[in-house]
Amino acid sequence: MNLSREHANKWRNADITFHPIGVIHSEHTEHDNTPIQGIFNPSVGYVEVFEENADGLKDIESFSHIYVLYYFDRATAKNLIQKPFLDGEKERGIFAIRHFNRPNPIGLSIMELLGVDGNILKVGGVDVLDGTPVIDIKPYVKQFDYREEVKSGWVDSKHMDDIAEWNCTPKELRNRDRTTK
Numbered sequence: 001m002n003l004s005r006e007h008a009n010k011w012r013n014a015d016i017t018f019h020p021i022g023v024i025h026s027e028h029t030e031h032d033n034t035p036i037q038g039i040f041n042p043s044v045g046y047v048e049v050f051e052e053n054a055d056g057l058k059d060i061e062s063f064s065h066i067y068v069l070y071y072f073d074r075a076t077a078k079n080l081i082q083k084p085f086l087d088g089e090k091e092r093g094i095f096a097i098r099h100f101n102r103p104n105p106i107g108l109s110i111m112e113l114l115g116v117d118g119n120i121l122k123v124g125g126v127d128v129l130d131g132t133p134v135i136d137i138k139p140y141v142k143q144f145d146y147r148e149e150v151k152s153g154w155v156d157s158k159h160m161d162d163i164a165e166w167n168c169t170p171k172e173l174r175n176r177d178r179t180t181k
């Protein structure tokens, strides 16, 4: 494929600056005790949208789920190869896993929207440390976002379909190979 170099040359090594639109309040203060994905250990928290951005929440209450994008402000490295949680000792490419130590430390969580009170969103399924800055919020739209036939790479070989029923703490779920239960 003969791709033009123009766009790549323009953006390689460029700086992109975002300003947080809000902050997440959660019960999680330590990595080890924070869910590795919100679906495994449901916990409730709050997304405080700064008042100057609150107009952007108009109509959000009619959605049951939202995407919350945030900055992993307590990431400790920018790795291209990393061991994912749930896969024991096996190293994977960072773009094939969800670990927080990534070149651009951006997190993405689907959260259940439990309520809206002015500029405060009550949310479920929080896998985020308390005080994490929020970059963006988007509605989860079944008609846009749901796919019936999917492959989930290395995750497909893990026993995770019923993981939410195992009642494991986040700590117990971390760094374990799930090839067998």
Ligand SMILES: C[S@@+](CC[C@H](N)C(=O)[O-])C[C@H]1O[C@@H](n2cnc3c(N)ncnc32)[C@H](O)[C@@H]1O
Residues within 6 Å of the ligand: 030, 031, 032, 034, 035, 036, 037, 038, 071, 072, 073, 074, 075, 085, 098, 099, 100, 106, 107, 108, 109, 110, 127, 128, 129, 131, 132, 133
């Ligand atoms: C595996 S990541 C998954 C996050 C998100 N669902 C995703 O896929 O991008 C979840 C872990 O990120 C870590 N984490 C949460 N908030 C963080 C923050 N503000 N800075 C650094 N790490 C954070 C916690 O250790 C948590 O268990």
